Structures are given as structure tokens and as C-alpha cells.
Amino acid sequence: MAQEVVEGFKFEQRHGKERVRVARVWRTPQGRHFVVEWRVGITLFSDCVNSYLRDDNSDIVATDTMKNTVYAKAKECSDILSVEDFAILLAKHFVSFYKKVTGAIVNIVEKPWERVIVDGQPHQHGFTLGSEKHTTEAILQKSGSLQLTSGIEGLSVLKTTQSGFENFIRDKYTALPDTRERILATEVTALWRYSYESLYNLPQKPLYFTDKYLEVKKVLADTFFGPPNRGVYSPSVQNTLYLMAKATLNRFPDIAYVHLKMPNLHFLPVNISSKDGPIVKFEDDVYLPTDEPHGSIEASLSRVWSKL
Numbered sequence: 001m002a003q004e005v006v007e008g009f010k011f012e013q014r015h016g017k018e019r020v021r022v023a024r025v026w027r028t029p030q031g032r033h034f035v036v037e038w039r040v041g042i043t044l045f046s047d048c049v050n051s052y053l054r055d056d057n058s059d060i061v062a063t064d065t066m067k068n069t070v071y072a073k074a075k076e077c078s079d080i081l082s083v084e085d086f087a088i089l090l091a092k093h094f095v096s097f098y099k100k101v102t103g104a105i106v107n108i109v110e111k112p113w114e115r116v117i118v119d120g121q122p123h124q125h126g127f128t129l130g131s132e133k134h135t136t137e138a139i140l141q142k143s144g145s146l147q148l149t150s151g152i153e154g155l156s157v158l159k160t161t162q163s164g165f166e167n168f169i170r171d172k173y174t175a176l177p178d179t180r181e182r183i184l185a186t187e188v189t190a191l192w193r194y195s196y197e198s199l200y201n202l203p204q205k206p207l208y209f210t211d212k213y214l215e216v217k218k219v220l221a222d223t224f225f226g227p228p229n230r231g232v233y234s235p236s237v238q239n240t241l242y243l244m245a246k247a248t249l250n251r252f253p254d255i256a257y258v259h260l261k262m263p264n265l266h267f268l269p270v271n272i273s274s275k276d277g278p279i280v281k282f283e284d285d286v287y288l289p290t291d292e293p294h295g296s297i298e299a300s301l302s303r304v305w306s307k308l
Contacts, residue, residue, distance in 0.1 A: 032124050032125075
């Protein structure tokens with residue numbers, strides 16, 4: 001945030017536009033369509049202190065202009081591009097086009113529109129809405145210094161066995177029994193920061209970051225589930241979270257930092273009893289799914305040396 005001393009006070013300011021929704025459709029000559037839907041947030045750091053202190057708005061980029069810029073730049077993108085590349089494109093425009101703008105933050109959430117399969121064939125122009133969302137944030141300075149972060153919101157995963165939790169601290173408030181057999185379910189929120197620190201060393205491969213997003217999502221899911229024929233035992237959500245973050249850093253050398261948040265969504269065995277004992281014996285195959293309250297587990301993992 002821009003900071004300076006104004007009239008004897010420390011003064012910080014920023015301004016921007018949030019929740020700008022834009023969809024872009026690309027149509028190939030062969031009739032195949034591609035669609036993205038983005039929710040864009042823009043924050044500008046700029047030398048516009050006069051607008052706060054006096055009747056002078058001459059240094060401000062209007063937030064309505066920011067909104068219109070999103071649509072104009074989306075129109076100018078004749079080739080399909082990743083959400084990361086669009087965030088960088090917007091940030092680069094604001095810091096280069098406006099003299100008073102010293103830095104920009106662009107946040108984008110991409111809705112997961114996925115191509116429909118009909119009669120075993122990908123549809124030319126039909127799409128259905130998936131679940132987890134692709135996120136990104138580009139922080140760019142006028143010098144070209146860049147911090148690029150991508151992520152996943154709402155990646156729901158569940159396994160019906162190969163999970164336990166035991167040998168934890170016990171005191172007079174503890175009622176939870178030890179177990180080596182339970183359902184493990186969570187909704188993963190993941191963020192990872194790339195090692196690219198400048199506009200000038202970004203990969204030039206088209207849709208590089210889209211491919212990387214899909215690869216990271218696969219590594220996270222594969223680590224959670226384990227091999228298809230036998231799975232992998234999870235002694236705690238904490239341990240599984242660490243292994244997922246570690247696998248991501250080990251697999252992708254251009255990712256410097258990973259943050260995972262994984263709430264423990266509970267599936268409680270149903271037990272219906274009367275004063276005479278159990279009414280129905282469920283034998284651990286009927287559960288009450290609940291996400292309130294839930295355990296909250298999150299952690300970060302980063303490289304000691306992260307620069308490329």
C-alpha cells in the first residue's frame with residue numbers, strides 16, 4: 001500500500017474495482033467454441049493524494065474506467081489465454097499506461113465451465129458448470145517486479161476408509177475416541193506462488209499456467225487418495241495436508257510456496273437407540289454428514305531458496 005506523511009500523519013491509500021464479471025468466447029474456424037467466465041478485482045497504488053486532501057481528482061483513474069478496461073482487454077485477446085496471463089495483462093496495462101500508477105494488484109476467480117460430453121464426443125459449444133474454482137493474483141510494480149499466485153477453491157475430496165486419528169491429547173473435556181477407521185472428507189483451498197519475480201522471465205508457452213493448474217490439482221488429489229487399488233493411510237488431516245504440499249513442491253520446481261486449508265468435514269456414524277438398546281444396527285454404513293462445526297487445519301510450505 002502506498003504510504004506517505006501527510007499533514008503530520010502517516011497516510012496510506014489504494015483504490016480499485018471489485019466483482020467485475022466478464023465472460024469471453026473464442027470461436028475457431030472449425031466451429032469449436034471455448035468459454036471462460038471471470039470475476040475480476042483490481043487495486044491500484046497511485047500518487048493521487050490530492051484527491052483526498054483537496055478538490056482535485058486530476059490524478060485518479062476512475063473505477064468505472066477500470067471496469068471498462070476489463071471488457072476492452074478481454075475483447076483484445078484474440079487468442080485463448082490463461083487466467084494468470086489475463087491478470088498479468090491487466091496489471092501491466094495499468095502500471096504502464098498511467099503515469100501516476102506505481103503498482104497494481106489483479107485478483108481473478110474463474111468459474112469452472114467444462115465442455116459437455118454427448119454420446120462419447122466433446123460437444124462443440126456445450127458446457128456445464130463444475131465445482132472447484134481456479135483463482136489467481138498478480139501483483140505488479142512499475143519496475144516490472146512481479147508476484148504471481150494461483151490457487152483452487154472448493155476442491156471437495158472424500159475417501160471412505162484408510163483414515164484414522166488416535167493418540168492425541170486427552171483431558172477431562174475429551175470425548176472423541178481413538179480410531180483407525182473413519183471417513184475422511186474435506187474441501188481443499190490451495191494457494192501456490194510461482195518463483196517468477198519479473199515480467200521478463202515468465203514462460204512464453206501458451207496456456208502454460210492453465211496446464212500447471214490442472215497438474216497441481218492432480219498432484220493434490222492423487223496424494224490425498226493414494227494408489228487406486230489400495231489407497232494410502234492417513235493418520236491425521238495434518239499429515240495428509242503436509243504430504244500434499246510437499247508433493248506439490250517436489251513435483252514443480254517453479255513453485256516456491258504452497259498454502260493449504262483443509263477443514264475436517266465430519267461423517268458421524270448414526271446410532272439410534274432406546275432405553276432398551278439399539279433400535280437399528282447400522283454396522284458403520286450409515287452416517288450423518290455435517291460441516292458445522294468442523295475442524296480447521298491449514299499450513300504453508302515453502303522452499304528455503306525459491307528464486308529461479
